[in-house]
Amino acid sequence: MEQGLPAVKGFIQQVVEAIAAAIGIEVMVFDLNRNIVAGTGETRVQVGHRFNKGSLTGRVLEHGQPLVARTPGQSLECMSCSRYGTCSRYIVAAFPITVKEKVLGSFCLVAINNQQKDIILANEDGLLRFLERMCLLIASAISERQIQQELNIMLNKYDNVVNSVHEGIISTDYVGNVIHLNRSAINLLGIDNEEIIGKQLTKLFPEFPDIKTFTKHKSTEIEISYSLKKKKKRYFLAVVVPVLTGENGNIQGITISFRNLSEVQSYATKLVGYGKYSFDDILGDSQCVLEVKSKLRRAALTDATILIRGESGTGKELFAHAVHNYSRRSQGPFVAINCSAIPESLLESELFGYEEGAFTGARKGGKPGKFELARGGTLFLDEIGDMPLHLQSKLLRVLENHSIERVGGTDTIPIDVRIIAATNRNLEEMIDKYEFRSDLYYRLSVIPVVIPPLRERKEDIFILIKYFLEKYCNKLDRECQILDECARERLYRYPWYGNVRELQNAIEYAISMSEPGQTILLEHLPQSLLAYHDELVNDVELSGDEAKGKGLKDNREPTTRLRAMEIEAIREALKKFGTTTEGKEKAAQFLGISLATLYRRLKDNEIIS
Known part of the structure; x- marks a missing residue:
């Protein structure tokens, strides 16, 4: 980047030509290195040449004082010049x-x-005063050029910073016309720069408020929706709107920063959590589902403890989220903890927190537990049937006293939390076996709710299938696929031991195994569904005339046969993936059940030691 006189040499050349024409005298301008930057008449051809160090201009550059040589080549000022005695100039x-x-x-x-x-x-x-003014004019042009260059550097740095942030940033003028947007905004919104520059912000966001409605000197946080036309998708954006004001206090424009709301919520979930689902997100038109939703809506309006029961995969946590979002606590946190997924030695500190020095490895300053994190909101205790007995008694005291003590602490901490518990275990049977406290059971089940298994609400299967097809095709950027009649019939008749979760996994598997745009066939369905059908056919054949002719008869009850088939499916999955922890995780995913449920099935049926 050119600096000093060379940066404005075009302007200087115009100035010297105008002066020469006005006063009838030739003009030359030198830079700091004695190079001729501009000239008139015979000196113009010398532009770019360098004068010797001892020249008159060299002395002016060295001492910074004006000089006049009335007899160049003979004056004392010119004695150091290589042209001394031979200079053709008459005066300089x-x-x-x-x-x-x-x-x-x-x-x-x-x-x-x-x-x-x-x-x-x-x-x-x-003329010397005139020279001084001309030098000031040129100096002013140089200063202006330097300021412009510094401004450009600053703008480039600003551009680099703005384009490096993850948030989308859009700036507008005082009437709402877009004047700038960064690279993240272009990527998030799927648009080109030229499509929106100079156009109203409301062209991008039709529901965006009028600029005049924003408060001066304050930032406003809003949530707006945006339709990505190229992919026919609708997003929700979390937007922060700081207002820019001039010296007179009038709004000069706004600069909005935004992120995809799902990213913001994902980050927030890692910190504390929130209620992600409402009752509208719970799909199903069956009478039993509608009754459950109606009952939980009424329960949500109170602070009574709720016990949600149901088989694995029925969506118990989904209902818990919906209760939270329908309640007066909807603006508070939703904190969930799975009592079976956390080792017994850690569960107490996870629930109640701990003080500094409570145990080896305890964090300096201690750590709040789930009860404290859920203050003002809802605490969801999933798999409550797997909570150890000694913690059951501690939980009972919390429900009675509405206060906790951290592990290693003595201070009583009051809590304001709504408890929702869930289990797929038979708590009454566990009470008989002294595995679950009866007093805690009654405290938890103030409002008991049973979520029906999917096989008892067959009319909801196709509603769920349609939703999962759209969800996973959209996730893979595919056009929505359809099922052929045989595949639909097979899905409808399957008993769905893993309930909605297993159906969800089956649809995702089928889409992954098929080509984009292809109709999903039987061959694309999970092996467990096909194996069930084959077993069912064998049962029917064995109970027919041919079986009777062979003296064979299957006297097992239907539920016993289903249990046997379930055991066989688990055996096959373990055979396929192995009995390591990782293998069991893959087997559970393949079967459409949680890892905790798989361990219970293994224990209950003594499948492996």
Whole structure:
């Protein structure tokens, strides 16, 4: 990047030509290295050449003082010049060009004949003042150019910073026309820069409020929706709107920053959690589902403890989220903990928190537990049937006293939390076996709710299938696929031991195994569904005439046969994936059940030691 006089040499050349034409004297301008930057007449051809160090202009550049040589080549000022005694100039007047007290060059009037010499001598003082003003003009142009260059550098740095942030950023003028947007905004919104620059912000966001409605000197946080036309998707954006005001206090524009709301919520969930689902997100038109939703809506309006029961995969946590969002606590946190997924030794500190030094490895300053994190909101205790007995008694005291003590602490901490518990275990049977406290059971089941298994609400299966097809095709950026009649019939008749979760996994599997746009066939369904059908056919054949002719008869009850088939499916999955922890995780996923449920099935049926 050119600096100093060379940066404005085009402007200087225009100035010297105008001066030469006005006063009839040749003009030369030198930079700090004695190079001729601009010239007129015969000196113009010398632009770019360098004068010797001992020249008159060299002395002006060195000392920063104006000089006049009335007899160039013979004057004392010219004795150091290599052209001393041979110089063809008649008179030379040189004046330094300075910017911020730093010499950057010199401006010279040069007489190349007696007529021009007479003009200079007749008005020497006036021409020197004129030279000074011309030097100030050039210095001003240089300063302006430097300021512009510094501004450009600053703008480039700003651009780099703005384009490096993850948030989308859009700036508008005082009437709402877009004047700038960063790279993240372009990527998030799927648009080109030219599509929106100069256009109203409401073209992007039709529901965006009028600029005049925003409060001066304050940032506003809003949530708006945006439709990504290229992919036919609808997003929700979390937007922060700071207002820009002028010296008179009038709004000059706004700069909005935004992120996809799902990212914001994902980050918030890691910190505390929130209620992600409402009752509208719970799919199903069956009478039993509608009754459950109606009952939980009424329960949500109270702070009574709720016990949600149901098989694995029925969506118990989904209902818990819906209760939270329908309650007066909806603006508070929703904190969930799975009592079976956390080792017994850690569960107490996870629930109640701990003080510094409570145990080896305890964090300095201690750590709040789930009860404290859920203050003002809802705490969801999933798999409550797997909570150890000693913690059951501690939980009972919390429900009775509405206060906790951290592990290793003595202070009583009051809590304001609504408890929702869930289990797929038979708590009554566990009470008989002294595995679950009866007093805690009654405290938890103030409002008991049973979520029906999917096989008892067959009319909801196709509603769920349609939803999962759209969800996973959209996730893979595919057009929505359909099922052929045989596959639909097989899905409808399957008993769905893993309930909605297993159906969800089956649809995702089928889409993954099929080609984009292809109709989903039987061959694309999970092996467990096909194996069930084959077993069912064998049962029917064995109970037919051929079986009777062979003296064979299956006297097992239907539920016993289903249990046997379930055991066989688990055996096959373990055979396929292995009995390591990782293998069991894959087997559970393959079967459409949780890992905790798989461990219970293994224990209950003594499948492996």
